[in-house]
Amino acid sequence: MISVEKLPNIDNIENNEIYEILTNNVGYFTHSFFKYPAKFIPQIPAWAIDNFTNTDDIVLDCFAGSGTTLIEASLKSRECLGVDFDEISRLLSRVKSTKLSKKDIKLIKTILLKFDKEKYIDKPLPKLKNLNHWFPEKNIKSLNALYFYIIELKASKKIIDFLLVCYISSIRKSSYSDEQSPKPYISTKHKKEPKETVQLFNTIVEKYIEKLDTDDFNLHFKAKFIGNDARNFKAKKYYNKVKLVCASPPYINAFDYVRILRLENVWLRNLDDNNIIEHKKNQIGTEQIYANEYNELTHKFGIAELDNKIDELYKIDKKRAHIVCKYFVDMEENIINIRKYLKEDGSYVLVVGDCEIRKIVFPVYKYLIELAEKNKYKNSKVFSYLIRNPYLRIPRKKRGGLIKYDRIIVLNK
Numbered sequence: 001m002i003s004v005e006k007l008p009n010i011d012n013i014e015n016n017e018i019y020e021i022l023t024n025n026v027g028y029f030t031h032s033f034f035k036y037p038a039k040f041i042p043q044i045p046a047w048a049i050d051n052f053t054n055t056d057d058i059v060l061d062c063f064a065g066s067g068t069t070l071i072e073a074s075l076k077s078r079e080c081l082g083v084d085f086d087e088i089s090r091l092l093s094r095v096k097s098t099k100l101s102k103k104d105i106k107l108i109k110t111i112l113l114k115f116d117k118e119k120y121i122d123k124p125l126p127k128l129k130n131l132n133h134w135f136p137e138k139n140i141k142s143l144n145a146l147y148f149y150i151i152e153l154k155a156s157k158k159i160i161d162f163l164l165v166c167y168i169s170s171i172r173k174s175s176y177s178d179e180q181s182p183k184p185y186i187s188t189k190h191k192k193e194p195k196e197t198v199q200l201f202n203t204i205v206e207k208y209i210e211k212l213d214t215d216d217f218n219l220h221f222k223a224k225f226i227g228n229d230a231r232n233f234k235a236k237k238y239y240n241k242v243k244l245v246c247a248s249p250p251y252i253n254a255f256d257y258v259r260i261l262r263l264e265n266v267w268l269r270n271l272d273d274n275n276i277i278e279h280k281k282n283q284i285g286t287e288q289i290y291a292n293e294y295n296e297l298t299h300k301f302g303i304a305e306l307d308n309k310i311d312e313l314y315k316i317d318k319k320r321a322h323i324v325c326k327y328f329v330d331m332e333e334n335i336i337n338i339r340k341y342l343k344e345d346g347s348y349v350l351v352v353g354d355c356e357i358r359k360i361v362f363p364v365y366k367y368l369i370e371l372a373e374k375n376k377y378k379n380s381k382v383f384s385y386l387i388r389n390p391y392l393r394i395p396r397k398k399r400g401g402l403i404k405y406d407r408i409i410v411l412n413k
């Protein structure tokens, strides 16, 4: 393993090298807003942007998540486009790439002082069964009142969005849910005392304002979303225009984003108990597969090792075999779709982890490279870096296998 402060230039990286990036500076500027699951450290997209683009080139992240790539692109004066199927991704990326003026900040501070929880007592609660299981009664009232107070404000969209990001950042801490585990879960062993919502919200607003109110970082572009589904989004205007796509797709069978972001999406009224399952089906790596869908396994990728491993898994676990198969079908669709957006000299930098399912190891990067080559890409490099922050990149329980390294794959059009 090679320890470095910063990843070297692409020409100085040998295939299959493993790096450890020695930095704790991962939450600078707006990167620390909201604890989004499985985000990568900003040093990764920063490296890709420095190596594959010039000022004013277009950078796309088709699994934008918390917008790490988009913020780095904007800071480095590259136009930044995003795609993600979760609404929170759009909201976060927009807010993280928008500065507040001194006037906005002053206004936000007055807004905070005027909040009166009692005024919203009759407002309808979100449609989530057992709200009381997750939150104490007093916080349910505060969260509901705060939501209506924010969305009914007569203020600019940028202020409302900023407050909504502070709002969703207060939800987990206001609940009984454990904060170390990405998915909401209440530990019976270690009962947690939820924080008081309004006070917490005010503290977060102050903290985020401080992060944005700086001359050390300059944003040049605002994140713009051009689709929801990485497999088939269509924005013809950008065909052959993108210089770099830098993205980390979901892991197979490890992070269920819909479940992890469920409480926040329910409070934002993006989702409720009635449509959550439908939404899950569009997630790459989804486990929302019904028994009648996995009776037979017919798809073959024409990649012997991958096909054999899926067959092997099918013998012991039909459902998991289908999940894995569907993952690679979806990723192949994504790889084909992305090629349309890339310029002739454009690159797709993919960040993925290996996974282990029922003791069968799937070196995901290997199969994605083969799928890309099958679809006319050239693979120029693959190397790894050590994951140092377990919350961000490793599921706590080893479901889906232990992901110790992330692989960085460079594909050229």
Ligand SMILES: C[S@@+](CC[C@H](N)C(=O)[O-])C[C@H]1O[C@@H](n2cnc3c(N)ncnc32)[C@H](O)[C@@H]1O
Binding pocket: 036, 037, 038, 039, 040, 041, 062, 063, 064, 065, 066, 067, 068, 069, 083, 084, 085, 086, 089, 228, 229, 230, 231, 247, 248, 249, 250, 251, 257, 282, 283, 284
């Ligand atoms: C590993 S995370 C990306 C994290 C991101 N790199 C960051 O730093 O925040 C994967 C993302 O893929 C998104 N996703 C899952 N299925 C998708 C689909 N079909 N189309 C687009 N995005 C999808 C999830 O919502 C999640 O935000």
